[in-house]
Amino acid sequence: MKRISDIATIGFALFAMFFGAGNLLLPPFIGVQVGNHVWITILAFGLTGILLPFMGILSVTHSGDSFQDLGTRIHKNLVPVLGTIIMICIGPLIAIPRTAATTFEVGILSSFPESNPIWTSIAFFVVTWLFSIVPSKVVDLVGNILTPLLLVLLTILLVVGIVNPIELPKEGELSTMGSFTLGFTEGYQTLDVLASVIFAGIIITAAKSKGYNSLKEKNKVVIAAGALAAICLLFIYGGLIYLGASSGVHNPDIKRSELLIHISQSLLGQYGTIAIALSIALACLTTAIALTSAVGTFFSNLTKGKLSYKFLVTACCIVSGVLSITGVDNIIQFAYPPLAFVYPIVITLVLFVVIFGRFVKSRLPYIGALIASTIVAVLNLLKILGVWDEQQLSALNHIPFFDYELGWVVPAFVGFITLLLVEKMRGKKL
Known part of the structure; x- marks a missing residue:
């Protein structure tokens, strides 16, 4: 029972680390463009958004305990060069600012149209900083508390949308191959392959802290947790793509945040805005906490402690906060x-x-x-x-x-x- 409980905690935490701003906004927007080519698009998006991140976890477990072990296996200079590029992308340059921007545009602006993104950004990153400053608590916090609530809210939205769609998916402008290509390339925007080789170290450390120290036990728990996260992602991604295809929206120029708000309000009425606001806040916050912790850990190790973990977490939150006010669509572009x-x-x-x-x-x-x-x-x-x-x-x-x-x-x-x-x-x- 303990192993099952630990796998669930780590697996749900990994799901929440992966499932952030882009993961919630991208699939419905893809669905609008592909129309009735839903299944081929889910397959394509799943390749880059689910299968490859899972293989990223496997690549680290096959090489050691962290991305450093994976990179050093190939060449000693690969870790500082490629690792730095990855961490900047999934950290303060793209992914973390996008979480705060999404929280504002979908979670706050829909209910409080006069809100200022600066104050939202400050509040968001204060909370992120408080939870990230003690890295040993990240996995348990996310896996035991935040993720179950996120999954419940999203499941309600998906079930309602699948059982009682706004309209049935219609034929879109894209061909079958065009839909596959769109799904495959848009999966890049999740950043999950990049994040997977970093998050692997976090969940391996979590597995060890729970007593799975032998190579065989550690790998079993980590791989099982990765599989659980992949199943959750497949269900959520597939459902969100279908919601986009059946949303009744046929304008490919609609803002991603506006589309998500339209879907939630059409399916759940006045409660839809509240549900999607909570989902957005939880999804973005859990990802921001994990990424901020990863950035601090990576660069602290890379500089051999010359830059402290707390300093790096603080700097990451400040830079991300400044960039987040540019808006979701600008960040994605x-x-x-x-x-x-x-x-x-x-x-x-x-x-x-x-x-x-x-x-x-x-x-x-x-x-x-x-x-x-x-x-x-x-x-x-x-x-x-x-x-x-x-x-x-x-x-x-x-x-x-x-x-x-x-x-x-x-x-x-x-x-x-x-x-x-x-x-x-x-x-x-x-």
Whole structure:
């Protein structure tokens, strides 16, 4: 019974860490655009929003106890470079400000139209700071108290929307493949793959603190908790995409926050605003607490204590608070280029360690895969920024799946296999 209880606590905490502002706002907005292509879109969004984050957890458990162990397995300089990029993205630059901005636009502004985002931001980050300042309490607080309430509120909304939809999903403008591509790429905006390799260390530490110290016991608890979080995410994401598709809204230019408010009010009436406000506050607060704690821990360890955990948490809250007042849509629009760059690199690291980690111990093949995916990520970033002309874009589209933003897949595999064969020819031990 104790193990089941511990798995539930850690699993619910992990779900809440993952399920933040983007996770609540993105799926309904995707549903509006895909219309009746709901199932293929849920599959695509689930790949980048659920399966890959779960594999991120696995990649860390296969390598040690933290992202530092995962990165060092490939190269000693990977942790400070890639780790810093990840932490800035999921920390004060994008993810944490987005949680406060979402809380204001959906949770506060709908009920108090004259509210000032500055005061909301201050209050939000004061609470975040208070809960983050003692990192050992984060998992139990989130898993035992905040997440169950969040799940209950969201489940009520989803059940009502599925049983009694506003209207049945209609055929949208996107094709089946277009819907798949949209779901897949929008899954990047959840930031969960990036967060997974960091959150893994938090839940591994939590498992150890509950007495699961052997490698076998620790991995069993962590993997089971990850599976529980994935099941919860699939239910919530799938339901929210369906709510968007059946919302009766067909304007793709609607603000994400306005869409969510429309859905909740249409389904639950006057209580919908209260329910969604509480859901938003809980989802955003739990994620902000976890991310702020992760940022403080990572950079404190990286600087070997020269920058204290408390100082870093405080600085993270201040920077995030300032950026949060720019608004959700502006943050999401700004986030896409850096995420499109870093995501293929992290996905390559995660996938290749999980798939080949037990058989290929040498570092060189993984370095080859990461170099290849980084090159393609740079090319895709330049495409997003509008650097290439039509002729150059046509040439780039000869890279398999490049036009679907999956151009890194084949080059990464070729880079891995090439350097693996080179080492074999040299007679090195794998």
